[in-house]
Amino acid sequence: MPEQLAFAMEVFLNGLMAGVLYALVALGFVLIYKASGIFNFAQGVMALFAAMTLVGIQNGQVPFAHLINAIFGTHVHTFGWNVPSVFALIFTVIVMILLAWAVQRFVFRHLVGQEPIILFMATIGLAYFLEGFADLMWNSEIKKLDFCMTANTCLPQGINLAIDEFTFNAFGYGFFIDNLDITATIVAGILVAALIAFSQYTKQGRAMRAVADDHQAALSVGISLNFIWVLVWSLAGFVALVAGIMWGAKSGVQFSLSLIALKALPVLMLGGFTSIPGAIVGGLIIGVGEKLFEFWVGPLVGGATENWFAYVLALLFLVFRPQGLFGEKIIERV
């Protein structure tokens, strides 16, 4: 096998893995968009907030320590204990549910029936608010995320030696695949399966789909819109938490984490805003596309094409198919 092709295959595989992570963020968008028609720009910041909360609880940080110190002149920083990852995870889920309730209660309940673009701008405001809030709560230092279910089963780091060895024997060239990416792929797969099972086979899931289909009809058969919206925001919060853990373990918990939301936008445009499979396929296309483009075209034009490739691809794609790959056909009436 020629070396160039082996490189390209490695890039392709890595692109697939990156695509899975994009799809993970995009999933949260789709969930909220389907159920409430809100395009949630704050999804990335939610992932950041979730990851920061998780790390903060793990390390026993005192919430708002800096603010308290500044106001009262005290010197509190940590409680002095470490919480096991599992309990921290549970607490974080509770925090995300509270957040979902607060967002629904204080923001979007007052904006029901507004134009989608107003809702979109409200979520941009929400993103800024949450970002500042997370920084105030847990301070903005870059934190390391170590996530261990039990003492021995932590999130793996480093490259996968088995694949390296296998491909070296097969092609004479060892592929570098991150262990973490493989884990993320598996987790994403489980998450999607769980979400689909939830929306197909449980009562609440069916209610959720009914709301997504038609708000008024759902209301008329006795489904509580408020409850479903809180549920959906909680689910999105949970997806954000998973995405936050994966990205946080990869590159540290820091501000740039919230920028992955921006990466998820072209994924959504490509896949269609309303389709869960679309989010995944879109994520894979973007992930593979940008890695291969960087590999082949990047060196010719100065590199770092990953910054814009996804958007331009999505833009060109939308010009020909405005509803995305799997989106519902847009019908307009006067």
Place this chain on the structure above:
Amino acid sequence: MFYREAGDFKTSYASDNQTFPIKIDRRGYYVALAFAFCVVPFVINDYWANAIFLPFLIYSIAAIGLNILVGYCGQVSLGTGGFMAVGAYACYKLMTAFPEVNIFFHVILSGGITAFVCVLFGLPSLRIKGFYLAVATLAAQFFLVWLFNRVPWFYNYSASGQINAPERTVFSIPVTGPNTEAWATYLFCLVFLVLSALIARNMTRGMAGRKWMAIRDMDIAAEIIGVNPMKAKMTAFGASGFFIGISGALFFALYLGAVEVGEAFGINKSFLVLFMIIIGGLGSIFGSFAGAAFLVLLPVVLKVVGVDMLGWPTDIVAHLQLVIVGGLIVLFLILEPHGLAQLWRVTKQKLRLWPFPH
């Protein structure tokens, strides 16, 4: 009692159609103009110019530009930072390539170039709408910033990758470069702002503006009554790009002097200008001013109160600022979607009747 229109008779179409139909408003406007041109330049110093006046003037131009696109034509754009960068780099290339031409014309030309680029990136708006378009304009934002970062021709192959404004003069008074005086840069920006506001105001109440608003309110209906959506949208993108380009050029040449594109014209700039017009008021020229003033003053006030008076660390104040700005955006969208401009209108309405309720 003080604010009234009784006795202010209009005897011609021109006087009926003027921008400030109420006499007291008109006088207030002239007083403000006179104050800005004749008083401020004599009392301004470097701190006031750099912390408040220059950013306010320049962001006002950008906000007017974005308001034309978002507020009047309904096409949401998140590419403002990228388009400002086009203005800045166009100005830089023109300044270094034609040093003998007056910078005044360079700034206007950079506006024209930005208008062209803006129309180019606006073309997809013919097919896609709403937040699909908003996301599509992100393509412009990231692509343009990348382009100015990676193609050395744009920064004249300088080693640092930065662009630096060389010294240029107007009437042999330096307005760019290191030896400028606060009043000179202030007046230069003020002239551009006043001209921009005049042009924008008259465009938006003329035929072009009415077409934009028809497209914004319902594009299909507008098409049926004979508005050409392509022309209307492209003129909106063009006009918007022109003002944003001017503001980008001024932002680089007069305010910062040296620019690293990712830092000065990143995605945050796009959001900042968008927030200005949301808080100020979508579809209002006055709102652009109010929003720009508000978001320029807010960090300054917070810094004075938080850091200087309470002695808090700067990072906490910065985070608090994010919380406040985000919270205000949500609050404004819930309580007053038309922003500060609407509050001002309501106040005026109340004042006309005051102190009698009817």
